[in-house]
Amino acid sequence: MKGQLIKTPPRCPICGAEVERPQAQQQRKLGEFSVGRCDCGAVYASDPTGHNIGSAMIEALVYACNDDWDLAWDLLPGEDYLTGRIESYDEVTHQVLDQRHLDGRYVRGVLYFVRLQREIEEIAHRRPSAKSPAPRGPGEHGAAGPAAGDRPGPAGADHPAGVEPERDPHRKRRKADKKEVHQLALAGDIAALVDLTFDDLKTLRFLQRLLYSPDEAERWWIAHVIGQVCARVASRKPGVVSDLLHRLFEACSDSAAANWGLVETMGSIIAARPDIYGSFSRHLLRYVNHVSTRPLVIWALGTVAARRPDLVRVSQFYQLFGLLDDADPQVRALTIRLLGRAGAGEVRSRLEALARDETPVTIYEEGRPRATTIARLAAEALARIDKLPQ
Numbered sequence: 001m002k003g004q005l006i007k008t009p010p011r012c013p014i015c016g017a018e019v020e021r022p023q024a025q026q027q028r029k030l031g032e033f034s035v036g037r038c039d040c041g042a043v044y045a046s047d048p049t050g051h052n053i054g055s056a057m058i059e060a061l062v063y064a065c066n067d068d069w070d071l072a073w074d075l076l077p078g079e080d081y082l083t084g085r086i087e088s089y090d091e092v093t094h095q096v097l098d099q100r101h102l103d104g105r106y107v108r109g110v111l112y113f114v115r116l117q118r119e120i121e122e123i124a125h126r127r128p129s130a131k132s133p134a135p136r137g138p139g140e141h142g143a144a145g146p147a148a149g150d151r152p153g154p155a156g157a158d159h160p161a162g163v164e165p166e167r168d169p170h171r172k173r174r175k176a177d178k179k180e181v182h183q184l185a186l187a188g189d190i191a192a193l194v195d196l197t198f199d200d201l202k203t204l205r206f207l208q209r210l211l212y213s214p215d216e217a218e219r220w221w222i223a224h225v226i227g228q229v230c231a232r233v234a235s236r237k238p239g240v241v242s243d244l245l246h247r248l249f250e251a252c253s254d255s256a257a258a259n260w261g262l263v264e265t266m267g268s269i270i271a272a273r274p275d276i277y278g279s280f281s282r283h284l285l286r287y288v289n290h291v292s293t294r295p296l297v298i299w300a301l302g303t304v305a306a307r308r309p310d311l312v313r314v315s316q317f318y319q320l321f322g323l324l325d326d327a328d329p330q331v332r333a334l335t336i337r338l339l340g341r342a343g344a345g346e347v348r349s350r351l352e353a354l355a356r357d358e359t360p361v362t363i364y365e366e367g368r369p370r371a372t373t374i375a376r377l378a379a380e381a382l383a384r385i386d387k388l389p390q
Contacts, residue, residue, distance in 0.1 A: 006098040007093070008096050009096070010095070010096050011086075012040060012042055012044075012084070012242075013085065013242070014040060014238040015038060015238065016239075017038055017039055017040060017280075019038050019044065021094045022034035022091070033052075033060075035059065040115065040276055040277070041116070042113045042114065042115035043064045044060055044111045044113045045063065045111070045112050046091055046110075047111075048108075049108060050087070050108030053112065056110065056112045057112050060113065061081070064115075065116070068124060071124060078236065079163050080117055080120045081115060081120065082115040082117075082235075084112075084239060085110055085111065087109075087110050088109070089107070090109055091109050163236070164198075164232050166236070167195075174199045175202075176199070176200040176202045176206055180196075181206040181207060182206075185207060185222055186218075190225065190228045194233060197240075198233070198237075201240055204240065208265075210222045211260050211265060212260050219264070220261075220368075220369075222265075223265040227272040230244065234276055238276055241277070242277070245277060245280055249266070249280075252266075252293070263284070263296035264364075267296075267300025267301070271307055271308075274311055281304050281315065282315040284300050284301060285301075285316065288319075295334050298320065298323070298334040298337075299334050299338075299364070301338050302341055305338055309341055309342045312338070312341075312342045317342060317344075320335055324336065324351075332354070333372075333374050333377050339381060340385060341381075348382065351378045354374055354378040355379050356375060357373070357378070358374070360372075
């Protein structure tokens with residue numbers, strides 16, 4: 001007996017977010033491919049037949065480059081942009097199928113994704129669109145994609161996480177060992193953990209298991225280490241980190257597991273690569289109403305806001321204003337930290353009142369405890385807000 005057909009909505013293989021149905025472009029440049037854009041900045045092209053993957057790849061890349069063909073052909077895959085694909089995609093129903101047939105027809109569609117590195121994306125938006133150059137076919141650069149010509153500089157050199165060097169495909173791969181992973185994590189040897197992750201993806205699962213430690217300080221440190229490891233792994237394998245984030249969110253749905261380093265880890269990962277995983281930050285708010293996870297959510301959002309305050313401000317963060325009066329001093333302190341980093345000038349008067357509260361608190365920064373007071377945090381928040389343009 002045949003199994004039941006499983007349909008799932010398509011998700012970006014780079015950030016894991018659900019994507020909308022691709023739409024026809026206003027101006028056709030290459031073929032009849034529909035395109036779309038994910039919240040993480042990735043763009044995608046749909047090939048409903050699955051027979052024109054090379055053309056769909058070029059369409060997506062040129063679309064990401066703001067129709068600048070010269071720029072597109074100068075980029076290197078893996079260094080200047082990330083790629084991903086979804087197979088068995090049905091453009092008619094906008095679903096991904098586990099089988100390649102539906103209602104008597106074959107489904108062979110492919111969504112091809114391209115995500116420019118931030119520096120390249122900024123260049124693409126600054127440069128005027130290339131309207132006149134004739135497109136060069138994939139045969140001029142090989143089936144693997146565009147090759148680099150004379151390039152202005154090393155791509156990703158100014159990226160906060162950089163781009164990991166490509167590993168030798170013929171290297172002897174090592175197997176991850178739980179004991180070794182634990183030792184490397186406690187020592188903060190990020191480089192060794194990154195190398196081990198590229199050899200054996202089970203490294204991330206072993207790191208996740210280390211969160212179930214009765215030692216609070218160790219949990220915070222492991223959460224920080226996972227964030228740093230994922231920041232580097234994501235430059236080559238963003239989908240792997242996206243899968244980890246999904247597992248962490250699913251685990252948080254179990255209230256018995258929610259206190260064991262999961263929220264802190266999600267905040268650390270998102271804050272380390274907000275350019276890729278920033279869209280996950282708004283989902284953290286679903287746990288703010290639980291007493292046990294509330295301070296952890298506020299810490300995570302505050303950590304993200306230190307790098308990308310815009311990601312916090314676009315969410316419903318105003319609902320957190322009332323937590324400035326929370327009975328728990330830890331919640332008050334973390335809310336001050338968050339709102340200061342988010343530039344919430346709306347609560348200036350309340351922060352001024354809290355600047356007289358000398359209650360001591362401890363807040364973890366980069367995996368290490370920092371002893372401070374609510375008054376000091378309020379003064380820091382006010383200083384940040386005062387620096388904002390009026």
